[in-house]
Amino acid sequence: MNDYRITTYEPRHRGAVVEFQQMLWQGGAAGNSAYLDWKFGANPYLDDRYVTLAWQESELVGMLGVFGSCWEVDGHGRVMLPCLADTVVAPAHRGGPLFGRMLEWLVERLRADEVPWLLDFGDQPAGPAMLMSGWTAVGPWPVAVAEREVLGSGEGEWSAREAVRGSRSGATITPVATSLPEMPALAAETRSRGSVRVVRDEEYFRWRSRNPLARYFHLVAEEQGTVGYLIAHRTAVDTDDGPTPTTIVECEALDDDVWRDLVEAAVATLPGKVVTMWVRDLAPAREQSLASLGLSPTRPSGRLSQDIHLPKLVMRSTGVVDDAGPLATLTSPDVWDMRGVSGRGWR
Amino acid sequence: MSGSHDVQDVARTVLDCLRNKLFLDGVTADTHLIESGLIDSVGFIRMFVVLEEEFGIEVTARDLSLERFQNVGSISRFVIEKLAEGGGSDKPAEAVRA
Numbered sequence: 001m002n003d004y005r006i007t008t009y010e011p012r013h014r015g016a017v018v019e020f021q022q023m024l025w026q027g028g029a030a031g032n033s034a035y036l037d038w039k040f041g042a043n044p045y046l047d048d049r050y051v052t053l054a055w056q057e058s059e060l061v062g063m064l065g066v067f068g069s070c071w072e073v074d075g076h077g078r079v080m081l082p083c084l085a086d087t088v089v090a091p092a093h094r095g096g097p098l099f100g101r102m103l104e105w106l107v108e109r110l111r112a113d114e115v116p117w118l119l120d121f122g123d124q125p126a127g128p129a130m131l132m133s134g135w136t137a138v139g140p141w142p143v144a145v146a147e148r149e150v151l152g153s154g155e156g157e158w159s160a161r162e163a164v165r166g167s168r169s170g171a172t173i174t175p176v177a178t179s180l181p182e183m184p185a186l187a188a189e190t191r192s193r194g195s196v197r198v199v200r201d202e203e204y205f206r207w208r209s210r211n212p213l214a215r216y217f218h219l220v221a222e223e224q225g226t227v228g229y230l231i232a233h234r235t236a237v238d239t240d241d242g243p244t245p246t247t248i249v250e251c252e253a254l255d256d257d258v259w260r261d262l263v264e265a266a267v268a269t270l271p272g273k274v275v276t277m278w279v280r281d282l283a284p285a286r287e288q289s290l291a292s293l294g295l296s297p298t299r300p301s302g303r304l305s306q307d308i309h310l311p312k313l314v315m316r317s318t319g320v321v322d323d324a325g326p327l328a329t330l331t332s333p334d335v336w337d338m339r340g341v342s343g344r345g346w347r
Numbered sequence: 348m349s350g351s352h353d354v355q356d357v358a359r360t361v362l363d364c365l366r367n368k369l370f371l372d373g374v375t376a377d378t379h380l381i382e383s384g385l386i387d388s389v390g391f392i393r394m395f396v397v398l399e400e401e402f403g404i405e406v407t408a409r410d411l412s413l414e415r416f417q418n419v420g421s422i423s424r425f426v427i428e429k430l431a432e433g434g435g436s437d438k439p440a441e442a443v444r445a
Contacts (some may be wrong), residue, residue, distance in 0.1 A: 094387065095384065095387035095390075096387075097383055097384075124387055124388075125388050126387075126388040127388060128388050128391040128392060128395075128411060129381075129387070129388045129391065131408055131411040132411045132412055132413045132416070133413065137408050162408050167432050247377075300406060302407055303395075303405050303406065303407065304392070304395055304406050304407055304411070305395045305396045305399065305400065305406065307408075308392060
């Protein structure tokens with residue numbers, strides 16, 4: 001039962017992966033194939049070299065997806081850090097040593113290539129075991145949730161909606177079909193509260209928006225130019241009245257009133273029953289306004305069993321971190337600015 | 348749970364919880380919970396909830412280590428440490444909503 005063979009991904013494994021991942025991706029053969037290409041092939045920062053597969057004889061029984069994320073680190077410039085994602089173990093092999101073995105195999109490869117860290121923003125069932133096996137947690141942090149009547153938005157309908165005027169800022173808030181160049185430009189203007197932040201340039205926006213298994217909804221706020229934007233994510237494999245939430249993955253604005261108006265417009269118009277957003281790295285005035293917008297924050301209780309589904313970052317050093325360099329401090333919660341990062345934004 | 352933090356009393360209660368609340372068949376005081384494969388990650392979460400309810404303690408992410416949750420003995424020592432720290436809680440077992 002434990003005679004597993006662990007390998008890297010190769011193109012000849014494509015069919016097996018597309019079929020195996022149906023239990024997670026649920027996109028069908030064409031959708032899963034396109035997602036595989038987008039997540040690991042078209043990723044601007046890392047190819048599929050670290051995708052890890054486990055086999056029992058000729059049967060694929062486990063997979064660790066590893067995709068590239070790019071971060072700006074003060075004093076260091078840009079750095080690619082691999083992220084764990086799309087991890088699946090076949091039901092008959094769960095609860096055993098397979099997941100841990102795949103992780104150790106992967107970490108060993110990263111160490112050999114002098115990649116210092118492996119990140120995981122996911123909601124791993126194996127979370128406690130990971131934390132007992134050398135992984136470190138940053139977080140969890142609060143998430144805000146709004147539940148409404150189900151709102152729908154069919155193909156093409158979002159961008160056909162009328163613009164509204166922000167109730168506080170007076171800015172014109174317009175639904176648009178895709179991200180605009182003004183959005184990464186605005187993201188670059190916002191002041192960071194941490195020394196490590198995800199790169200949000202045009203290349204990143206372009207790659208993210210091409211996720212074949214996701215729908216993105218964009219709002220832009222304008223007042224003599226672009227003064228804010230909001231981007232929300234919803235999986236493309238669920239209907240608008242399905243259980244998956246719509247997640248505000250980022251919202252940037254030049255002032256608090258515009259920010260508030262964008263979030264208010266989003267809560268009022270995004271499809272789905274539930275809208276969520278991470279409550280971290282928000283300016284105090286913005287965090288305080290959430291309740292009036294219908295978003296109720298759920299804050300960490302400190303109890304692992306209760307906080308297990310709150311967003312967090314877990315990370316594993318591969319053992320090649322330069323102790324004197326800026327990447328040595330990544331386990332400190334204070335260095336991270338998670339704006340623009342959302343687990344769902346990368347699914 | 349009484350004020351006595353006798354390790355044997357705690358161990359008996361821990362073993363009882365593992366058998367009768369987590370339904371871990373065959374578990375003994377010497378069973379290595381992880382190596383035996385009796386408990387997986389989801390099972391650990393359930394175990395934390397049971398320990399919290401039974402002893403009035405809180406299990407946090409910082410408490411996690413392989414050594415602490417290896418067997419009945421190590422779990423018992425962890426519980427006693429928590430009780431000695433005043434790691435009990437009057438808060439209800441639910442995440443705090445603002």
